Amino acid sequence: MQTSFTLAQLADPGIAEADKILRACVHCGFCTATCPTYVLLGDELDSPRGRIYLIKEMLEHDRPATVEVVKHIDRCLSCLACMTTCPSGVHYMHLVDHARVHIEATYRRPLPDRLMRALLATVLPYPARFRAALRAGAIGRVFAPLFGAIGLKSLAAMLRLVPARLPPRGAQGPRVFSPQGVRKARVVLLQGCAQQVLRPSINDAAIRLLTRLGVEVVLAQDEGCCGSLVHHMGREEEALTQARANIAAWTREADGAGLDAIVITASGCGTTVKDYGFMLRGDPEFAEQAMRISRLATDIAEFLAGFDADFTAFRTRSDGLTVAYQSACSLQHGQKITRQPKDLLAKCGFAVRDVPEGHLCCGSAGTYNILQPEIAAKLRERKANNLERTGANVIATGNIGCLTRLQAATAIPIVHTIELLDWACGGPAPDALKSVQVGTDRARRTVGAT
Ligand code: SF4
Numbered sequence: 001m002q003t004s005f006t007l008a009q010l011a012d013p014g015i016a017e018a019d020k021i022l023r024a025c026v027h028c029g030f031c032t033a034t035c036p037t038y039v040l041l042g043d044e045l046d047s048p049r050g051r052i053y054l055i056k057e058m059l060e061h062d063r064p065a066t067v068e069v070v071k072h073i074d075r076c077l078s079c080l081a082c083m084t085t086c087p088s089g090v091h092y093m094h095l096v097d098h099a100r101v102h103i104e105a106t107y108r109r110p111l112p113d114r115l116m117r118a119l120l121a122t123v124l125p126y127p128a129r130f131r132a133a134l135r136a137g138a139i140g141r142v143f144a145p146l147f148g149a150i151g152l153k154s155l156a157a158m159l160r161l162v163p164a165r166l167p168p169r170g171a172q173g174p175r176v177f178s179p180q181g182v183r184k185a186r187v188v189l190l191q192g193c194a195q196q197v198l199r200p201s202i203n204d205a206a207i208r209l210l211t212r213l214g215v216e217v218v219l220a221q222d223e224g225c226c227g228s229l230v231h232h233m234g235r236e237e238e239a240l241t242q243a244r245a246n247i248a249a250w251t252r253e254a255d256g257a258g259l260d261a262i263v264i265t266a267s268g269c270g271t272t273v274k275d276y277g278f279m280l281r282g283d284p285e286f287a288e289q290a291m292r293i294s295r296l297a298t299d300i301a302e303f304l305a306g307f308d309a310d311f312t313a314f315r316t317r318s319d320g321l322t323v324a325y326q327s328a329c330s331l332q333h334g335q336k337i338t339r340q341p342k343d344l345l346a347k348c349g350f351a352v353r354d355v356p357e358g359h360l361c362c363g364s365a366g367t368y369n370i371l372q373p374e375i376a377a378k379l380r381e382r383k384a385n386n387l388e389r390t391g392a393n394v395i396a397t398g399n400i401g402c403l404t405r406l407q408a409a410t411a412i413p414i415v416h417t418i419e420l421l422d423w424a425c426g427g428p429a430p431d432a433l434k435s436v437q438v439g440t441d442r443a444r445r446t447v448g449a450t
């Protein structure tokens with residue numbers, strides 16, 4: 001695609017990067033076929049190609065974002081299915097990230113939208129605040145239909161996500177978990193923000209399995225949210241502040257006792273941490289450290305798949321379960337990790353089933369399900385139907401967003417992949433599995449009862 005930025009515009013590194021990305025697009029439109037919003041809405045402006053065109057016009061003319069541009073960019077899930085499909089290697093993620101920063105800087109949103117975004121940015125990344133908000137939300141849940149009826153759809157969507165009760169707290173940092181036997185590796189495990197409140201059993205399972213395999217696990221001091229929640233809202237400075245804090249915390253560990261990896265169990269966070277090197281490329285103090293941290297970042301499935309571990313030596317049970325593997329967008333499109341989680345599940349004895357339309361997002365997408373509840377609801381329903389078509393006993397996924405979003409949409413229990421792997425290798429049965437019955441009518445038993 002031809003662009004016409006001036007030399008003065010190209011002196012801005014953000015514009016120079018956008019120019020490079022725009023020039024790579026040949027307008028072939030292959031990406032439209034796998035874009036969830038285009039599939040649902042059928043509007044070219046809700047396709048990757050349409051959005052690329054809107055962003056080009058806005059940036060080339062150095063215009064403030066218009067209502068129309070904001071509408072179509074806001075509808076983008078950042079699922080990155082378009083990047084998987086694109087034959088020209090267009091880096092849509094960096095382009096839309098830049099567009100969101102431009103929108104945030106030049107567009108004044110209506111008051112309810114501003115307030116909702118401020119609330120999400122102030123609460124979600126901080127576990128103590130999020131926990132307190134969920135307790136308050138548990139009381140306010142009953143008002144969700146009322147808020148929906150008076151047009152406060154985002155507030156209603158947010159309240160519907162509030163769980164009836166919170167699980168007990170999991171492992172808290174700073175802390176070091178010693179490996180069983182000879183130490184084979186030393187890793188930091190990202191504690192995360194929302195995940196440690198909503199499903200602490202995920203990281204607890206990761207710690208058990210990693211230490212069982214001979215990995216020393218560190219929950220680092222002064223680490224916080226990875227920054228992706230605010231990053232996807234265009235709040236660049238907040239995202240970079242959160243990224244710098246983590247980089248400083250993990251660099252201390254890497255320079256101290258050494259680190260083989262930064263292991264991440266929420267794939268949405270993993271995609272962002274792997275991008276720290278790019279996000280901070282212009283920061284003279286942090287650029288080099290950010291690149292080093294991005295290179296160390298690894299998804300838990302990616303780490304385990306590359307780790308010299310004989311899972312069969314640990315395998316104690318899989319109870320003949322069939323598992324529908326829900327491939328989170330941030331894992332399959334953002335990090336190109338598709339095979340490893342399924343291979344690991346198969347190695348541990350599970351029968352893995354692929355999900356029809358597995359490339360399409362479930363509608364969770366960070367805060368998208370709150371900010372765009374109608375599109376998100378349609379995508380969730382479609383995903384739940386596809387998951388149920390597999391006839392599996394259980395759904396496994398690698399991202400807390402998919403997990404939280406889908407568990408209310410299907411009767412099939414949903415767990416994190418690592419929870420299943422840990423259980424199969426001798427850990428406790430995940431709570432979600434305790435209602436699952438397997439076997440024939442004559443020999444029916446409850447999973448995890450032993
Ligand atoms: S598939 Fe790639 S090159 Fe083709 S229109 Fe989409 S982004 Fe552009």
Ligand code: SF4
Nearest residue numbers: 035076077079080082
């Ligand atoms: S990131 Fe997802 S929703 Fe956004 S344009 Fe690409 S495919 Fe469509």
